[in-house]
Amino acid sequence: MPRAIRGVLVECDPAIKSIIVNIDSDNHDYIIEELDEERVVIKENMVAALKAKLEERLAENHPDDESGSE
Amino acid sequence: MSVSTAPSLQLTDYLEKLPGTTFRKLYQQPSTAFAIFRRMLPQLAKTFVMRMLFMPKPMLLHDLELWVRPDAKRQKDQALSILQAFHIVHITAPSRDRPQEMQLSPNFKTSMRLALTGGGTHQSFGVPSNLTVPTEIDINFLDRYAKKKWEDILHFVVSSVGYKSSAEANGPNKSVKELIISGRLVDRRPGGGIGITQAGFTFLLQEANAQVWTLLLLWLEAMDNNREAGLEAVDMLSFLFVLASMELGRAYDTNALTEQRRNMLPSLVDFGLVHVPHHKRSMFFPTRLATTLTSGSSSSLRSISEGVTAATTAVQTSGGPLGSTEKGSVVVETNYRVYAYTHSTLQIAVLALFCKLTSRFPDMVAGRLTRASIRQAINFGITADQIIAYLAAHAHEQMHRTALQTAKPVLPPTVVDQIRLWQLENERMKTTVGFLFKEFEDHKEYLAIAGFAEEIGVLVWRSDKTGMFFASKHEQIRDYLRIRKKAE
Numbered sequence: 001m002p003r004a005i006r007g008v009l010v011e012c013d014p015a016i017k018s019i020i021v022n023i024d025s026d027n028h029d030y031i032i033e034e035l036d037e038e039r040v041v042i043k044e045n046m047v048a049a050l051k052a053k054l055e056e057r058l059a060e061n062h063p064d065d066e067s068g069s070e
Numbered sequence: 071m072s073v074s075t076a077p078s079l080q081l082t083d084y085l086e087k088l089p090g091t092t093f094r095k096l097y098q099q100p101s102t103a104f105a106i107f108r109r110m111l112p113q114l115a116k117t118f119v120m121r122m123l124f125m126p127k128p129m130l131l132h133d134l135e136l137w138v139r140p141d142a143k144r145q146k147d148q149a150l151s152i153l154q155a156f157h158i159v160h161i162t163a164p165s166r167d168r169p170q171e172m173q174l175s176p177n178f179k180t181s182m183r184l185a186l187t188g189g190g191t192h193q194s195f196g197v198p199s200n201l202t203v204p205t206e207i208d209i210n211f212l213d214r215y216a217k218k219k220w221e222d223i224l225h226f227v228v229s230s231v232g233y234k235s236s237a238e239a240n241g242p243n244k245s246v247k248e249l250i251i252s253g254r255l256v257d258r259r260p261g262g263g264i265g266i267t268q269a270g271f272t273f274l275l276q277e278a279n280a281q282v283w284t285l286l287l288l289w290l291e292a293m294d295n296n297r298e299a300g301l302e303a304v305d306m307l308s309f310l311f312v313l314a315s316m317e318l319g320r321a322y323d324t325n326a327l328t329e330q331r332r333n334m335l336p337s338l339v340d341f342g343l344v345h346v347p348h349h350k351r352s353m354f355f356p357t358r359l360a361t362t363l364t365s366g367s368s369s370s371l372r373s374i375s376e377g378v379t380a381a382t383t384a385v386q387t388s389g390g391p392l393g394s395t396e397k398g399s400v401v402v403e404t405n406y407r408v409y410a411y412t413h414s415t416l417q418i419a420v421l422a423l424f425c426k427l428t429s430r431f432p433d434m435v436a437g438r439l440t441r442a443s444i445r446q447a448i449n450f451g452i453t454a455d456q457i458i459a460y461l462a463a464h465a466h467e468q469m470h471r472t473a474l475q476t477a478k479p480v481l482p483p484t485v486v487d488q489i490r491l492w493q494l495e496n497e498r499m500k501t502t503v504g505f506l507f508k509e510f511e512d513h514k515e516y517l518a519i520a521g522f523a524e525e526i527g528v529l530v531w532r533s534d535k536t537g538m539f540f541a542s543k544h545e546q547i548r549d550y551l552r553i554r555k556k557a558e
Binding site for chain 2: 001002003004005006007008009010011012013016020032033035036039041044047051054058
């Protein structure tokens with residue numbers, strides 16, 4: 001009998017996926033299954049937390065654009 | 071990102087969902103029959119109704135074709151389907167021995183005749199009050215009153231974000247606030263505040279008349295779900311149509327209303343549709359928001375402040391969109407700077423939803439579109455296309471003039487593209503809720519079940535190499551698995 005696991009399929013580009021894997025590597029509490037380079041299945045209740053973490057990581061690499069001329 | 075799924079309600083959609091019995095009740099009131107005729111029907115359908123109104127006997131459906139030129143068959147079918155959707159005409163079922171006949175439904179016919187020719191004691195167009203009217207209440211007063219009430223409501227929808235307006239203190243009544251929240255025009259946010267939703271932004275972009283209806287329909291639905299309040303949606307709806315047929319600036323008698331309708335008055339006062347003088351509770355005045363309910367039905371984009379002004383000050387003659395004659399006030403430059411020549415706090419509050427406003431002058435505000443400001447708007451559920459549509463609809467006439475001279479689009483393409491890119495940036499991952507299926511007994515089983523999932527349209531992703539697939543639903547697959555097991 002096959003198994004059916006409830007989760008959320010996340011599709012993104014490889015760069016984002018590697019960040020997700022990296023976030024997960026701390027506690028392994030996000031990812032259920034890595035499918036391929038652009039897809040992972042994560043736990044349903046962790047989607048919001050993952051999005052927030054991802055935003056955080058991306059913000060580190062994005063200098064604040066408010067410094068432009070006013 | 072939370073995207074509200076509640077669509078903004080429209081009167082047509084609401085009415086089309088009502089059952090035939092409700093329509094029969096509605097049409098007992100001449101004012102309702104007349105209002106639906108006036109507002110909801112296309113010209114051709116009106117012509118049909120008028121020609122059939124005084125026919126003593128049903129007419130043959132076949133004869134209708136003589137009225138319409140053959141090349142307008144599509145319009146004719148459209149008109150007929152609308153008339154049927156509103157239960158205005160009744161067409162007999164096709165049968166072999168009798169040709170199909172059509173006639174106006176009896177209640178509609180009677181009421182419509184009464185509305186046009188007068189007579190009867192239905193009092194469905196309101197009973198004027200005999201008392202002396204307080205001198206301070208004139209049309210200007212009512213317009214100012216309605217405008218104030220309605221702007222308070224719009225302020226409430228936008229005020230919670232960005233630009234802090236003073237409306238919080240004397241905003242709309244609590245029940246109106248609850249209604250707006252339960253209608254998901256705004257969301258409660260963690261931390262006690264509230265914020266606008268996508269539906270709320272769509273609401274803001276509608277013209278005033280459509281906004282009033284959206285709110286009223288939310289109210290009707292809320293009352294339908296809450297029987298204890300003792301209000302019945304059908305009667306409420308027909309009272310709204312009565313209000314719509316009343317005369318602006320005239321006092322009407324409260325005591326001539328049924329008790330149920332009297333109970334509606336406080337809410338209508340909250341919406342700004344009705345004014346009741348403090349010292350004379352036995353009379354009420356419909357405002358322009360109420361009397362224009364059934365006139366004009368254009369759904370064009372129009373500026374919020376001007377939408378209100380148009381509904382509260384302009385003459386009632388306009389039926390068509392006024393978009394071309396309105397003066398836009400927003401200038402967008404290629405360097406993402408935004409200038410708005412306005413002193414409407416409401417428009418400023420709307421701009422603050424997606425702009426970083428930096429300076430305010432007596433009749434002008436200046437700001438910039440930034441990555442952060444657009445992302446903030448997108449987090450509220452406003453889409454890039456809505457922002458672009460808003461800017462385009464409110465572009466200053468100088469923008470239009472330059473665009474015309476240089477044969478370029480009104481908004482700078484770089485800015486438009488960048489707004490879209492900023493939105494894309496925010497959607498780095500696509501998520502689908504569902505079920506991962508794995509650990510099949512053999513590849514044959516995997517292929518059969520993945521194939522089944524694909525057939526019923528729930529398959530999102532499959533990998534034949536690893537023998538796994540992802541499906542958005544599992545119930546049917548589970549049943550299919552059981553049947554397969556039994557068969558073995």
